[in-house]
Amino acid sequence: MTQVNTIDHVVIRFSGDSGDGMQLTGDRFTQDNAVAGNDFVTLPDYPAEIRAPAGTVAGVSSFQLHLADYDIHTPGDHPDVLVAMNPAALKANLADLPVGGIVIVDTADFTPRALSKVGYAENPLEDDRLAQYQVHAFDLTAAATAAVEPYGLSRKDASRTKNMYALGLVDWLYSRSIDQTVTFLTTKFAKKPAIRDANIAALKAGYNFGETSEAFAVRYEIAAAPAKAGTYRQITGNRAAAYGLVAGAARAGLPLYLGAYPITPASEVLHYLSDAKRAGVMTYQAEDEIAAVGAAVGASFAGCLGATSTSGPGLALKAEMLGLAVIAELPLVVIDVQRGGPSTGLPTKTEQSDLFIALFGRHGEAPMPVIAAQSPADCFAATFEACKIAVEYRTPVLVLTDGYLGNGAEPWRVPELDELAEIEPNIITEPNQPDGVYWPYARDEKGARAWAIPGTPGLTHRIGGLEKAANTGAVSYDNDNHEVMVRARAAKIDGIVREVPDVVVDDPSGAAKVLVVGWGSTFGPIQAAVRLVRQSDRDLATIHLRYLNPLPANLGEVLASYDRVVVPEMNLGQLAMWLRAKYLINVESYSRVRGLPLRQSELADDLNAIIDEEAAK
Amino acid sequence: MTATIPTAKSGLAGVPLALSPLTRKDFTSPAEVRWCPGCGDYPVLAAFQGILPDLGIRNENLVVVSGIGCSSRFPYYVESYGMHTLHGRAPAIASGVAMSRPDLAVFVVTGDGDALSIGGNHLIHALRRNINMTILLFNNRIYGLTKGQYSPTSEQGKVTKSSPQGSVDHPFNPVSLALGAEGTFVARTLDSNRAHLTEVLKAAANHRGTSLVEIYQNCVIFNDGAFDPLKASDGMIKLVHGEPIIFGADGSMGVTRLADGTLKVAPVAEIGAENVIVHDAHGDDPQLAFALAQLTDSNNLGMAPIGIFRDVDRPVYDDMARAQITTFADESAKLKAVSDLLKGRDTWEL
Numbered sequence: 001m002t003q004v005n006t007i008d009h010v011v012i013r014f015s016g017d018s019g020d021g022m023q024l025t026g027d028r029f030t031q032d033n034a035v036a037g038n039d040f041v042t043l044p045d046y047p048a049e050i051r052a053p054a055g056t057v058a059g060v061s062s063f064q065l066h067l068a069d070y071d072i073h074t075p076g077d078h079p080d081v082l083v084a085m086n087p088a089a090l091k092a093n094l095a096d097l098p099v100g101g102i103v104i105v106d107t108a109d110f111t112p113r114a115l116s117k118v119g120y121a122e123n124p125l126e127d128d129r130l131a132q133y134q135v136h137a138f139d140l141t142a143a144a145t146a147a148v149e150p151y152g153l154s155r156k157d158a159s160r161t162k163n164m165y166a167l168g169l170v171d172w173l174y175s176r177s178i179d180q181t182v183t184f185l186t187t188k189f190a191k192k193p194a195i196r197d198a199n200i201a202a203l204k205a206g207y208n209f210g211e212t213s214e215a216f217a218v219r220y221e222i223a224a225a226p227a228k229a230g231t232y233r234q235i236t237g238n239r240a241a242a243y244g245l246v247a248g249a250a251r252a253g254l255p256l257y258l259g260a261y262p263i264t265p266a267s268e269v270l271h272y273l274s275d276a277k278r279a280g281v282m283t284y285q286a287e288d289e290i291a292a293v294g295a296a297v298g299a300s301f302a303g304c305l306g307a308t309s310t311s312g313p314g315l316a317l318k319a320e321m322l323g324l325a326v327i328a329e330l331p332l333v334v335i336d337v338q339r340g341g342p343s344t345g346l347p348t349k350t351e352q353s354d355l356f357i358a359l360f361g362r363h364g365e366a367p368m369p370v371i372a373a374q375s376p377a378d379c380f381a382a383t384f385e386a387c388k389i390a391v392e393y394r395t396p397v398l399v400l401t402d403g404y405l406g407n408g409a410e411p412w413r414v415p416e417l418d419e420l421a422e423i424e425p426n427i428i429t430e431p432n433q434p435d436g437v438y439w440p441y442a443r444d445e446k447g448a449r450a451w452a453i454p455g456t457p458g459l460t461h462r463i464g465g466l467e468k469a470a471n472t473g474a475v476s477y478d479n480d481n482h483e484v485m486v487r488a489r490a491a492k493i494d495g496i497v498r499e500v501p502d503v504v505v506d507d508p509s510g511a512a513k514v515l516v517v518g519w520g521s522t523f524g525p526i527q528a529a530v531r532l533v534r535q536s537d538r539d540l541a542t543i544h545l546r547y548l549n550p551l552p553a554n555l556g557e558v559l560a561s562y563d564r565v566v567v568p569e570m571n572l573g574q575l576a577m578w579l580r581a582k583y584l585i586n587v588e589s590y591s592r593v594r595g596l597p598l599r600q601s602e603l604a605d606d607l608n609a610i611i612d613e614e615a616a617k
Numbered sequence: 618m619t620a621t622i623p624t625a626k627s628g629l630a631g632v633p634l635a636l637s638p639l640t641r642k643d644f645t646s647p648a649e650v651r652w653c654p655g656c657g658d659y660p661v662l663a664a665f666q667g668i669l670p671d672l673g674i675r676n677e678n679l680v681v682v683s684g685i686g687c688s689s690r691f692p693y694y695v696e697s698y699g700m701h702t703l704h705g706r707a708p709a710i711a712s713g714v715a716m717s718r719p720d721l722a723v724f725v726v727t728g729d730g731d732a733l734s735i736g737g738n739h740l741i742h743a744l745r746r747n748i749n750m751t752i753l754l755f756n757n758r759i760y761g762l763t764k765g766q767y768s769p770t771s772e773q774g775k776v777t778k779s780s781p782q783g784s785v786d787h788p789f790n791p792v793s794l795a796l797g798a799e800g801t802f803v804a805r806t807l808d809s810n811r812a813h814l815t816e817v818l819k820a821a822a823n824h825r826g827t828s829l830v831e832i833y834q835n836c837v838i839f840n841d842g843a844f845d846p847l848k849a850s851d852g853m854i855k856l857v858h859g860e861p862i863i864f865g866a867d868g869s870m871g872v873t874r875l876a877d878g879t880l881k882v883a884p885v886a887e888i889g890a891e892n893v894i895v896h897d898a899h900g901d902d903p904q905l906a907f908a909l910a911q912l913t914d915s916n917n918l919g920m921a922p923i924g925i926f927r928d929v930d931r932p933v934y935d936d937m938a939r940a941q942i943t944t945f946a947d948e949s950a951k952l953k954a955v956s957d958l959l960k961g962r963d964t965w966e967l
Contacts, residue, residue, distance in 0.1 A: 035965045184963070224967075233964045243959050250955045253948070257717050277942045279954040282717060284938075287742035291709035294702070294739075298682070298713025301700055302721065306713065324703055413967075414960050417952055454698035454714070454721050457677045462646070462692050464701025465685075474648070475693065 002214070004175065006221050009068035011076030012170065015093050016085030016106075017054055018047055018061040021163035026063025027234075027409075028167055028184065032176040034234050034411055037224025038067045041376075041524065042409040043075035043597070046348060055109065055117050060092040067174075069223040073375065073524030075408065077599045083166055085109075085140070091118045099132045104169070106162060108141030136215060140165050140206075147205035148198035157195065161202035168206025175221040178207050228413055235412040237405035238268035240379035241309070241335050244399075246276055247380070247415075248333070248387020249305040252423035257299035259284045259292035260309045264347040265403040266337035269309035289317035293334070297321060300330040301463075303427065303453035305387060309335040311403075312354050313344065319362050325396040326366040326489065328463050329441075329449045331425075332396035333386045337406040340595045349595030350404035352520050353571040358398045359549055359578065365486045367493040369393075370548040372400040374523035377412040379405055382546065388423045389496055393448045400548070402570075404597050405521045428452050431459065440473040447492030497550040503558055507541035508534070513614050515562035516607065517587070519545040519575050522568055525598035532604035538611045548578070556583040564614050566590050566607065568598055628749060628825045631719040634673040643676065644669045646696045657808035657834035658688050658755065664814040665724075665753070666695065672722070672822055680721050682711040684736060686728040687762050688755035688834070705736025708743040711750050716935040722822070723750040729770040730760050733789050737769075740829075744798035746934040747826040753818070754791055754829060757836040758843045765839035772916040792910040792926055795829040796903055802828035803906065804925040807844060808835060813855075813923065820925060826933045833921075844918060852920030854912060858898040858928070861890070862909075872912070880908045882920070898928045 014029070016022045023044055030042055042065040052059030066076040081102040084090040086109040097103065110123055124130055125137050144165035145158045153161075164185075171178050182200055189196030210216060235243075249256035258281065260270040274283045282304075286292035289310055296306030310318065315336050325332045338354045340346025358370045369389050373382035379401050386397040428450045431438045438459045442450045452459035461473060469476035470484050505515070518526040523544050533540045541562060545551070559565050559579065565587045567576040573589030580587050590606065592598055644666045652658045669679065679697035683689035685704035692699030698721075702710050707725045715723045732740045732754050743750070759777070760766040766779040767786065774783040795803040802824040806817040814832070821828035833844045847853055851865035854872070862872040863885060871885040871893035885893060897905060906927040913921045945951040 031963055037965075037967055180963070187962075227967050229967055231960060231964050232967055233961050246955055246958060250952060255717060257713060259713060276958055279958040280943055280945060280951055282938065282942055284713070284716060286709065286712075287738055290706060291712070291739055291742070294706045294709030295713030295716070297702075298700075298710035299717045300713075301698075301710070302680075302714045302718045304713075304717045320703055321706065328700070414964065417956055454680050454718065455677055457675070460676050460697050460699075462648075462699035462701065464683075464692070464699075465703060466701060 002216060003218050004221050005218050006223065008070065008222065009066065009072065010081065010174070010220065010222065011064060011066045011079045012081040012083070013062055013064040013079035013093060013096070014083045014166070015060060015062035015089035016163070017088065018051055018059045019054065020061070020085045021160065022061045022063050022085070025163045025167045026065055028181045029170055030065050030409060031184070031234055032171055032178065032181055033067050033174070033222070034232070035180055036176060037227070038222050039070065039072050039225035039227070040068070040410060041066045041072055041075045043404065044407045055086060055088050055114050057088050057092045057118055060088050062089070062093065067222050069225050071225060073527045074597065074600055077601050083170065085162065085166065087115050087120055088118045090124065091120065097133060100134065102134045103130060103136065104166070105135065105137040106140035106166065107137050108139050108162070138215070143205065143209065144202045147201050151194045151198040151201070153194060153198055158198065161198050164199045164202040165206035168203040169210050172207045172210030173216060173219050175219055178203055227411070230413040232411050232413050234409050235377055235380070236268070236407060236409045237373065237376035237379040237401050238266065238337065238407065239272050240377055240412065241373070241383045241399065241401055241406070242269045242272035242276070244380040244383025245273065245305070245307050245333060245387060246279060246281060247417060247420055248384045248423060250417060251420050252305060252387065252391045252425050254303065254305040254391070254425055256281045256307065257284070257296060257304040258282070258307045258309065259286050259295035259299070261286050261289045261292045261314060263289070263311045263314050265339055265406045266309045266311045266314070266335065268406065269335055269337070289314040290321060293318040293321040293332075296332055297325050297328070297330060300332055301328070301454070305331055305333070305391060307333040307335070309337070311337050311339045312341045312357070315354060315357055315361070322368065322396050323362045323364060323366045324465050326362065326368065327465055327468070329394040331390040331394055333383065333390050333399065334396060335383065335399045335401065338400060338402040340593070346595045348403065350402045350521065350597065351570050351593060351595060352402060352522070353574065353593070354400060355548065355571065355574040355578070358400055365490060367490050367549065369395065369397045369493060369496050369550070370400060371397065372520035372546060372548055373405055374520060374544060374546065376405050376408045376410045380412065384420060388421055389499060391423050391425050393446060393492060393496060394451055395493065400520055402521050426451070428459070429456055439471045441468055442471050443488065447488065447495055494550055497553050500547040500550060500552050502554040503543045503545070503552045505541050505543050505558055506530075509539045512539035512541035513563040514540055514607070514611050515559070515565045516540060516542040517545065517559070517565060517567045517575070517579070518542070519548060519569070522570065522598055525600045525603055526568060528600035529603035529607060532600065533607050533611070536608060538608060540607060540611060545575070548575070551582060559583055559585045559587070564588065564610065566610060568603060570598065628751070628823045628828070629672060629674060629722055630825065632674050632678050632722045633720060635675045639670045639676070641666045641670060644696050646694050648693045650694050651690065652687060653838050655837040656687070657757065657836065658691070660808045660811060661753065661755065661814065661832055661834065662691060662694055664811055664818060668815055668819045668822065671819065674722050678721055679724070680714055681724045681726060682707045682714065683726040684728070684731040685762070686731045688726055688728045689731060691726040705731050705734070706739060707731070708736065708739040708750070708752065712743060712748050715748050715750050716938055719935070719939060725750055725752040727752060727754055729754070729756045729758060729768045729791070733769040733791060733794070741794070741798040743827050744795055744800040744829060747801050747931050748934045749825055749827070749936070751821045751828040752830065754831045755834045756791060756831050757834045757840055759836050759840035761836050761839050770915070788915045790910060790913050790915045791829075791831045792913065793907065796907045796910055796927060799903065800829050800927070801826040801929050801931045802925070803927045804829070805831040805833070805921070805923045807833035807923060809848070817925060820928065824928055826931060847918040847921050850919050852914070854920065854922040856896045856898070856909065856922050856924030856926060858896055858925065860896055861893040862896050863893055872909070880912060882912065898925045901929065903927060
């Protein structure tokens with residue numbers, strides 16, 4: 001009888017050739033656990049090449065997930081369990097596995113040729129190189145092929161079911177039901193009965209192998225994590241951002257129009273919204289990044305909520321159009337899923353290096369609000385808030401997410417629409433001056449201009465990139481008027497601080513001298529690192545910034561109240577410089593630009609050293 | 618899978634009409650027109666404002682979008698909704714307007730530098746998609762607003778401040794370019810012929826899909842007389858659908874097709890009246906239109922056809938895009954659809 005051990009968390013990495021279906025396997029395993037109530041965070045990692053040469057380390061695709069019975073924020077630094085479907089996957093990932101970790105290996109491809117392709121002179125399964133791990137090596141491919149034999153698939157198709165066999169085995173190992181994946185496969189392959197039945201058979205065979213073979217002495221169980229009651233789904237950051245736009249437009253009562261050009265890692269935002277036509281969404285795959293944002297500006301002029309999604313290179317191209325949206329004072333939401341730069345850089349890897357271009361990347365005095373999401377599910381809330389500000393203040397708003405948030409997934413409690421804030425577009429339909437006169441640049445108490453849309457009788461007007469006279473909106477080259485308008489636009493954006501909640505410091509002991517300030521996707525690693533630091537009986541305070549422009553009203557005061565302020569970022573210190581410039585405070589930058597999320601253990605060690613150094617002063 | 622494609626309709630179908638007739642004056646904004654005295658932009662503005670009452674549309678359902686350049690000041694002078702945007706990007710912005718609002722008549726005003734140089738990409742993609750808008754391309758063969766550099770339609774050898782030894786650029790033929798992009802309505806007219814200008818603009822507005830009208834437009838300051846060679850010569854070939862293509866003094870010259878399919882210009886007396894080809898702007902085959910466009914002497918303008926080269930129906934991008942989108946009987950039905958979208962199919966309850 002297999003013993004069942006209850007654990008509070010585990011990190012599992014599925015790894016194989018980029019054609020082995022590892023992303024799907026990881027995604028399904030996540031879903032099988034989500035249904036059981038675990039908290040989770042996932043991190044897919046795949047090569048930039050669509051199909052790198054088979055069996056090479058460069059072609060390895062992996063999917064890591066962290067499951068727990070408590071609230072977690074990161075996919076974990078290191079896997080506890082590695083599922084390796086070929087020698088390349090073993091080679092690429094073994095170094096990340098701590099001593100004592102579990103390795104499940106498909107031995108089918110451990111041939112001399114495949115081994116030499118990845119630089120293994122000898123088969124590592126046959127010598128003592130894996131002695132410090134718990135190794136479970138099976139010919140999963142052969143087992144899967146045998147299980148699907150009745151369905152008459154080609155040899156290739158039959159062997160491709162090995163990922164479902166592996167999934168079944170891991171589902172068994174972590175005491176998860178395969179029922180939901182059976183339903184998923186039934187729907188997914190509804191039109192290909194043989195493929196459907198074979199995949200289900202392989203899944204069940206893998207599960208049954210765990211149950212009957214006695215190959216594993218121990219299986220595991222993770223209890224449900226406490227969570228607010230409600231309907232949940234698994235959501236990636238890109239889907240959450242897309243749905244944030246849909247919900248924002250719906251709450252504003254405006255049609256949503258997305259103009260976009262395909263770009264990694266932001267394309268899914270376009271995909272998900274193109275699949276949202278049934279919810280009334282219009283999408284436009286434009287000829288380039290400029291046309292994408294241009295069409296969105298046109299749609300906003302016509303009375304929609306215009307939006308565009310992109311990544312760094314695309315944001316650079318959109319800069320001039322953002323300036324037009326600033327001076328035309330039209331709503332626009334720009335989602336930038338940041339990736340490693342500059343230039344093409346690391347298209348599939350994550351980075352936070354677009355903060356400067358978001359804050360400053362336009363010519364002229366062209367301020368824009370900048371909001372950063374802190375987790376995959378939070379991309380929904382951050383984007384929704386951006387919609388509200390864009391519509392109510394008639395301004396383009398930048399939402400910064402990144403490749404890690406965009407592709408990563410976590411559980412998301414699906415909100416009812418009426419739980420979300422109201423968005424008041426306040427579009428005007430009557431002249432706003434005596435004698436039937438309409439002033440398009442008359443401002444409300446928040447500084448937002450009077451927005452009228454085409455089709456409205458009596459309010460015809462012309463706007464554009466030339467400086468406008470205050471109030472009337474006529475073209476004006478007047479020097480003093482320009483200063484008035486530059487300051488009015490700046491004051492409007494600064495005034496958005498009224499929408500920005502004060503930062504609340506997380507400083508449980510109240511005795512911390514060191515404050516860690518994060519923004520965006522470093523939230524997870526910083527939270528995990530802070531937890532580790534506090535477990536070592538050190539005091540540490542932390543805040544996480546969501547609004548990068550305008551910054552929260554009390555931020556300067558908070559920063560000044562700590563002896564030392566450390567800003568971990570996946571760039572060379574962009575937020576640190578912004579805070580130093582804003583508040584004249586000696587902020588310390590902690591930067592890592594490896595194209596990966598910060599490592600929580602490394603960050604915790606470094607923070608411990610800083611705290612100890614400060615204590616010794 | 619083949620989707621249902623709505624039939625192309627009149628260019629203005631879906632745009633509400635004025636209840637009482639409007640006049641040219643109703644489409645004249647109070648802004649002072651600031652083009653140079655004698656600029657070819659004036660007659661185009663006048664002709665445009667002149668056709669609007671005939672189109673019957675309301676001021677508020679008219680949107681004029683422009684890029685950057687002298688001609689792009691145009692929207693300020695038309696009493697309608699308008700947007701003066703970025704250099705070259707007007708077709709992109711107008712695409713967003715046209716897609717999201719079938720009740721608007723959308724016009725783009727652009728120039729040779731705006732449309733063919735910095736904005737070339739947007740122009741060709743608008744034409745290939747066939748988005749319902751009318752593009753007025755003011756071609757003065759020079760950069761006017763930046764004070765006189767050669768443009769993508771300037772003749773080779775043009776001496777300007779940026780080409781003191783003569784430009785070495787080969788000029789674009791905008792009509793050929795538009796036909797190459799498979800534009801469904803492609804025409805050429807000129808600022809000095811009010812009747813022709815009016816007729817062509819009206820036909821362009823009534824075409825559903827992207828209409829491109831190249832307008833030969835004189836810049837009195839930096840390229841005065843650019844079209845005089847054409848006006849002075851017998852080489853202006855007036856294309857009229859269904860009519861034989863004859864031109865020159867007393868219609869003595871004609872266009873015929875040789876055995877190898879190419880077009881030849883020759884005296885009618887030489888080729889025989891029966892061999893003069895009859896213009897067909899509505900034919901499926903674009904080759905005639907392209908061959909006619911190629912009769913343009915893009916460098917010296919000793920010869921150029923004017924009129925409607927091509928006017929054919931093809932399903933319109935924005936009609937098709939809108940047809941794919943679910944419409945809802947009321948707001949609550951839409952909110953339900955949004956709610957369902959957010960939930961997806963793989964949910965669980967806690």
